[in-house]
Amino acid sequence: xxxxxxxxxxxxxxxxxxxxxxxxxxxxxxxxxxxxxxxxxxxxxxxxxxxxxxxxxxxxxxxxxxxxxxxxxxxxxxxxxxxxxxxxxxxxxxxxxxxxxxxxxxxxxxxxxxxxxxxxxxxxxxxxxxxxxxxxxxxxxxxxxxxxxxxxxxxxxxxxxxxxxxxxxxxxxxxxxxxxxxxxxxxxxxxxxxxxxxxxxxxxxxxxxxxxxxxxxx
Amino acid sequence: xxxxxxxxxxxxxxxxxxxxxxxxxxxxxxxxxxxxxxxxxxxxxxxxxxxxxxxxxxxxxxxxxxxxxxxxxxxxxxxxxxxxxxxxxxxxxxxxxxxxxxxxxxxxxxxxxxxxxxxxxxxxxxxxxxxxxxxxxxxxxxxxxxxxxxxxxxxxxxxxxxxxxxxxxxxxxxxxxxxxxxxxxxxxxxxxxxxxxxxxxxxxxxxxxxxxxxxxxx
Amino acid sequence: xxxxxxxxxxxxxxxxxxxxxxxxxxxxxxxxxxxxxxxxxxxxxxxxxxxxxxxxxxxxxxxxxxxxxxxxxxxxxxxxxxxxxxxxxxxxxxxxxxxxxxxxxxxxxxxxxxxxxxxxxxxxxxxxxxxxxxxxxxxxxxxxxxxxxxxxxxxxxxxxxxxxxxxxxxxxxxxxxxxxxxxxxxxxxxxxxxxxxxxxxxxxxxxxxxxxxxxxxx
Amino acid sequence: xxxxxxxxxxxxxxxxxxxxxxxxxxxxxxxxxxxxxxxxxxxxxxxxxxxxxxxxxxxxxxxxxxxxxxxxxxxxxxxxxxxxxxxxxxxxxxxxxxxxxxxxxxxxxxxxxxxxxxxxxxxxxxxxxxxxxxxxxxxxxxxxxxxxxxxxxxxxxxxxxxxxxxxxxxxxxxxxxxxxxxxxxxxxxxxxxxxxxxxxxxxxxxxxxxxxxxxxxx
Numbered sequence: 001x002x003x004x005x006x007x008x009x010x011x012x013x014x015x016x017x018x019x020x021x022x023x024x025x026x027x028x029x030x031x032x033x034x035x036x037x038x039x040x041x042x043x044x045x046x047x048x049x050x051x052x053x054x055x056x057x058x059x060x061x062x063x064x065x066x067x068x069x070x071x072x073x074x075x076x077x078x079x080x081x082x083x084x085x086x087x088x089x090x091x092x093x094x095x096x097x098x099x100x101x102x103x104x105x106x107x108x109x110x111x112x113x114x115x116x117x118x119x120x121x122x123x124x125x126x127x128x129x130x131x132x133x134x135x136x137x138x139x140x141x142x143x144x145x146x147x148x149x150x151x152x153x154x155x156x157x158x159x160x161x162x163x164x165x166x167x168x169x170x171x172x173x174x175x176x177x178x179x180x181x182x183x184x185x186x187x188x189x190x191x192x193x194x195x196x197x198x199x200x201x202x203x204x205x206x207x208x209x210x211x212x213x214x215x216x217x218x
Numbered sequence: 219x220x221x222x223x224x225x226x227x228x229x230x231x232x233x234x235x236x237x238x239x240x241x242x243x244x245x246x247x248x249x250x251x252x253x254x255x256x257x258x259x260x261x262x263x264x265x266x267x268x269x270x271x272x273x274x275x276x277x278x279x280x281x282x283x284x285x286x287x288x289x290x291x292x293x294x295x296x297x298x299x300x301x302x303x304x305x306x307x308x309x310x311x312x313x314x315x316x317x318x319x320x321x322x323x324x325x326x327x328x329x330x331x332x333x334x335x336x337x338x339x340x341x342x343x344x345x346x347x348x349x350x351x352x353x354x355x356x357x358x359x360x361x362x363x364x365x366x367x368x369x370x371x372x373x374x375x376x377x378x379x380x381x382x383x384x385x386x387x388x389x390x391x392x393x394x395x396x397x398x399x400x401x402x403x404x405x406x407x408x409x410x411x412x413x414x415x416x417x418x419x420x421x422x423x424x425x426x427x428x429x430x431x432x433x434x435x436x
Numbered sequence: 437x438x439x440x441x442x443x444x445x446x447x448x449x450x451x452x453x454x455x456x457x458x459x460x461x462x463x464x465x466x467x468x469x470x471x472x473x474x475x476x477x478x479x480x481x482x483x484x485x486x487x488x489x490x491x492x493x494x495x496x497x498x499x500x501x502x503x504x505x506x507x508x509x510x511x512x513x514x515x516x517x518x519x520x521x522x523x524x525x526x527x528x529x530x531x532x533x534x535x536x537x538x539x540x541x542x543x544x545x546x547x548x549x550x551x552x553x554x555x556x557x558x559x560x561x562x563x564x565x566x567x568x569x570x571x572x573x574x575x576x577x578x579x580x581x582x583x584x585x586x587x588x589x590x591x592x593x594x595x596x597x598x599x600x601x602x603x604x605x606x607x608x609x610x611x612x613x614x615x616x617x618x619x620x621x622x623x624x625x626x627x628x629x630x631x632x633x634x635x636x637x638x639x640x641x642x643x644x645x646x647x648x649x650x651x652x653x654x
Numbered sequence: 655x656x657x658x659x660x661x662x663x664x665x666x667x668x669x670x671x672x673x674x675x676x677x678x679x680x681x682x683x684x685x686x687x688x689x690x691x692x693x694x695x696x697x698x699x700x701x702x703x704x705x706x707x708x709x710x711x712x713x714x715x716x717x718x719x720x721x722x723x724x725x726x727x728x729x730x731x732x733x734x735x736x737x738x739x740x741x742x743x744x745x746x747x748x749x750x751x752x753x754x755x756x757x758x759x760x761x762x763x764x765x766x767x768x769x770x771x772x773x774x775x776x777x778x779x780x781x782x783x784x785x786x787x788x789x790x791x792x793x794x795x796x797x798x799x800x801x802x803x804x805x806x807x808x809x810x811x812x813x814x815x816x817x818x819x820x821x822x823x824x825x826x827x828x829x830x831x832x833x834x835x836x837x838x839x840x841x842x843x844x845x846x847x848x849x850x851x852x853x854x855x856x857x858x859x860x861x862x863x864x865x866x867x868x869x870x871x872x
Contacts, residue, residue: 013436014436017436049499049500052495052500052503052507053339053495053496053503054496056492056493056495056496056503056507056510057492057493057496059488059489059492059495059510059514060489060490060492060493060496060556060775061775063485064485064488064514064518067488067489067492067510067514068511068514068515071488071492071507071510071511071514071515072511074492074495074503074507074510074511075504075507075508075510075511078495078500078503078504078507079504079507082500103412106328109328109332109416110324110327110328110331110332112335113328113331113332113334113335114327114328114331116331116335116338116339117330117331117334117335117338120334120335120338120339120496121271121334121338121714121715123777194321198327201434201435201436204435204436205435208435216419217419217422217423217426218231218232218235218419218422267717267718270713270718270721270725271713271714271721272714274710274711274713274714274721274725274728275710275711275714277706277707277710277713277728277732278557278707278708278710278711278714278774279557281703282703282706282732282736285706285707285710285728285732286729286732286733289706289710289725289728289729289732290729292710292713292721292725292729293722293725293726293728293729296713296718296721296722296725297722300718338714339496339497341559449872450872453872489775539848542764545764545768545852546760546763546764546767546768548771549764549767549768549770549771550763550764550767552767552771552774552775553766553767553770553771553774556770556771556774556775557707557770557774630757634763637870637871637872640871640872641871644871652855653855653858653859653862654667654668654671654855654858
């Protein structure tokens with residue numbers, strides 16, 4: 001069994017709960033209250049910025065074959081994805097300048113700092129493993145709710161979700177999994193498992209944060 | 219008004235709630251259930267390790283006058299403090315090897331990654347401001363509960379709290395405040411305020427985590 | 437006068453000596469002994485790898501508008517440029533595996549470590565300023581020797597040099613200059629001047645290293 | 655044979671040349687022209703600052719047992735050593751403010767950037783191996799010239815050299831060697847050899863730089 005399959009199996013319980021989280025279910029059914037989605041979107045901005053920074057930090061640690069992948073992802077993030085993001089928030093009458101005024105919620109803050117400190121201070125394989133649940137679970141979520149997605153009456157949600165079933169996105173997930181499978185082979189499995197589970201937990205908690213429109217306790 | 223006084227004033231509400239958090243109150247009165255204190259201690263191990271790493275990262279960014287302070291603190295952390303920690307956990311029949319087996323709780327994980335990513339990726343002054351609420355609030359907590367401390371019937375708690383009213387500790391807080399006052403002068407106040415408030419929030423949440431013996435939601 | 441024009445003027449003496457260094461002159465005339473060019477090429481491999489690492493480190497410090505540029509350059513470096521490099525060394529019956537066995541010469545080692553330590557440990561603008569002389573001077577060298585280039589009897593040299601007069605390359609130089617002009621505005625001019633001159637010196641010394649096929653003194 | 659003994663043996667030729675370099679020989683005999691020593695001292699300031707930064711970067715990567723050593727060395731560097739340095743330059747009518755105005759010479763620049771980029775971007779063991787030749791060779795140099803040292807007619811030189819035969823200094827070298835022996839066991843020997851030899855080369859080149867009062871070629 002490949003390393004990423006093994007990691008995926010360890011996280012099965014968490015991923016099942018992700019697939020069935022009300023935010024995810026309602027989003028794919030097209031019945032998620034718009035204010036919850038807007039909250040998610042606003043939180044996602046800082047996450048997008050964090051992700052290209054993490055991928056850049058990993059590229060600086062990588063040989064050029066690995067850097068081809070991480071740099072491509074980082075570049076896509078800072079260009080296409082941020083452009084798409086701009087178009088999307090415009091539909092909610094938001095601009096990037098407004099979005100940046102919102103403070104990251106506790107779970108988002110915790111997740112971003114987990115990714116940043118791992119990608120900055122730990123070896124390449126640890127960072128790759130930490131970012132994997134994010135990329136991978138978005139595909140699996142879309143695949144799990146494929147039928148709901150096709151019948152999704154909310155055009156914005158339908159378009160949003162369809163991206164994660166597109167060829168380009170599937171290729172991204174495969175490239176990342178290949179990197180982890182290749183580079184993680186001789187690395188401490190326990191450590192990679194810890195990071196993969198933590199990333200998976202944060203994915204669940206991120207959806208939950210958005211559903212509850214989480215704020216700081218003080 | 220000095221920069222650190224101004225920051226302290228902004229955080230007044232949070233600090234008041236720290237002083238009056240049941241964990242803190244019961245600890246200083248000597249009536250905190252021992253299992254809650256033990257939970258706190260176990261969580262504190264990874265925090266101690268994180269702190270000397272953060273201080274090391276800051277020292278690498280500092281001129282030698284500033285590095286004298288941050289390196290002294292880092293060295294004390296990795297020597298005296300970890301030795302004292304060892305003695306303390308022995309009283310609970312714990313060893314470092316056992317302690318390291320416990321997984322950091324969500325709030326502790328979030329706080330440590332906030333400190334690590336700030337000290338690693340941001341300018342010196344941001345890291346100094348992020349770690350300040352931890353050092354400073356421990357003194358103020360002890361000072362606020364000074365009378366309770368003197369009458370504290372629990373010897374372990376009394377000894378533990380007395381450290382933060384000692385001359386050496388007060389000097390540490392002053393040195394750190396001086397650094398922030400000196401280095402932060404021309405830096406974005408809004409950014410430093412954000413970091414100081416976030417550090418203060420995490421301090422409150424850390425006590426709360428220990429009181430509730432927080433665990434991961436999944 | 438724009439910041440980069442001012443920096444360029446400070447380095448005028450050094451750049452004049454670069455334009456007229458025998459390696460450069462003979463290369464553009466097509467009379468450079470092939471063993472010297474081969475030495476240059478072999479040294480260039482580690483430099484190429486260093487450059488995408490530096491650009492990645494800078495991207496991790498940059499806002500997304502700046503990161504679009506630095507990530508694009510990093511990605512081009514790790515893909516197109518390394519592919520072109522592969523094709524070029526094949527003409528000398530070399531493979532990447534062989535090239536990586538050569539040890540970086542003293543000047544190359546010094547230059548790469550200057551770029552890496554600056555891009556890793558210093559603020560964004562310092563790293564951008566350190567890498568600028570490399571990108572910029574290659575265009576100016578080609579422009580200075582434009583006529584020789586057109587009449588260059590050595591096909592390999594002619595192709596190699598023509599790249600630096602191409603639209604794509606000129607755009608890269610302009611993008612980098614724009615970044616420095618925009619971001620460096622409020623930064624210590626003395627420090628940027630030091631870095632720009634040091635980068636320029638290393639450019640001169642790199643050509644000289646290749647001409648002399650420099651080796652370690654021991 | 656321990657790892658550090660093996661590395662030391664590989665560098666034997668280089669170290670022999672260090673022991674017999676005219677700067678070293680004349681310094682220990684007390685006949686080194688004072689302007690050469692002053693040049694060395696001025697260059698040494700930036701090196702001292704670089705060293706505590708490198709040791710700080712390593713401490714941030716280390717477990718607390720290793721960090722005890724690296725933080726102690728970093729703290730000594732930024733306190734005692736810089737104080738001793740201050741006293742020493744005063745004897746040459748120099749102040750730190752004046753010293754910082756001198757630009758680092760090429761070899762010093764190259765050596766410092768080698769240490770900084772290694773300690774910043776590479777794993778702990780690589781940084782420890784890169785800094786080892788500096789600490790270790792200073793002891794061996796003093797030991798090699800022990801007799802000359804005792805009869806050294808120049809009081810400044812005699813005092814300066816005696817430090818490296820002191821118990822405290824010998825203990826530092828032993829602690830560092832122990833770290834490398836312990837941590838380097840399962841690491842690529844070829845890579846550690848490369849770093850140890852490069853550090854040794856730079857040590858030789860540093861003495862040579864001072865003897866020639868090296869300046870930039872342009």
